[in-house]
Amino acid sequence: MLHTTSPTAYALFKDLPRKESRPLSQLTAEVQPPQEQSQTDTTTTISFHDGPIVADPVAPAPGQPINWSDSFHGLGVAPFPREVSDVLLAPLNEEDIEIKPDGLLYLPEIKYRRILNRAFGPGGWGLAPRTESFITPKQISREYALVCHGRLVSVARGEQDYFGGEEKVATALEGCKSNALMRCCKDLGIASELWDPTFIKSWKKKYCDEVFGEHVVNKKKKKLWKLKRNKALDYPYKLV
Incomplete structure (x- = not known):
């Protein structure tokens, strides 16, 4: 949760009773701004609703589907087999790497999909949406989970620039999904060179x-x- 508060809001916070510890979200809900405020005295609270999810302690019954919108099933229970790890951690073909005008290195999204297909096989992995799409005047975002061989591997929020228009929303949603995939792949060690300062300078x-x-x-x-x-x-x- 991201909060931006003014000095007036801080004064209200510090006068609240402290007999018990409560989440900041509860405190902000209780604080009411004064009836009269100057034009320069503003309070803004922005919530992403991205607090940790309380996982269901009861494991799904055998044969029952897993609800990947909130499940952490299989996260970190064991490493993948050696033949899978070798594909995921293999050095990149340097000719596949691209660079943006601002100097940021990146691997085209389709390359990540090909690596996952080689490691887990087509159909052996997938992206499951965890939230609804969140749209702002300039951006669209959504949280996804990467599931490989029936195990949750990583969760990441994808984002994509979006400036409105119904004819472009589907394209923006697909770009958001691809961005989430690339972020999830970092946890599998795919394309780790792209975050290595020594490699970046040399490349x-x-x-x-x-x-x-x-x-x-x-x-x-x-x-x-x-x-x-x-x-x-x-x-x-x-x-x-």
Whole structure:
């Protein structure tokens, strides 16, 4: 839960009785802002409703389906077989790695799916939604669980830029799902090189150039990264 409070709100909090420990969410629900406030005195509370889920202590009966929207079944109970681990932890083909103009390295989403298919087999893994889709004026997000061979492996919230329009919502939802998949795969060790500072510096030196690009609309110039094999920058920039 994320809270942004003003000094006035803090004063209200500190005067609350402290006889028992209660979650902050309960305290904020009890605090009522004063009837009259100045224009500069504001209190904002934003809740993501992402507190830890209380797992059902009763294991599902044999043959009964597992509700993956709140279950942690199989999480951390045992390592996967060696042949599976070897596929998951295999070094990346450096030619598969891409770079964004801001210098962030990434592996195309389809590469993660291919690694999972090689490790667990098609149909041996899947993504289960844990929450409803959460839409803001500029973004859409949703939490997913990665399940492999009937075991929960990781939970992550995917996000995707979204600026409205019914014709684009399905595309944004799919992008959100793909983003969650990539984040879940980190817990399996897939593409761990992409978070290794030593590897990042070495890879950039070998495969990338830092160049000046000019925005074709506003004509602003800035330094951007590109692959050496690419002769031009992606729109809306051009080399200068």
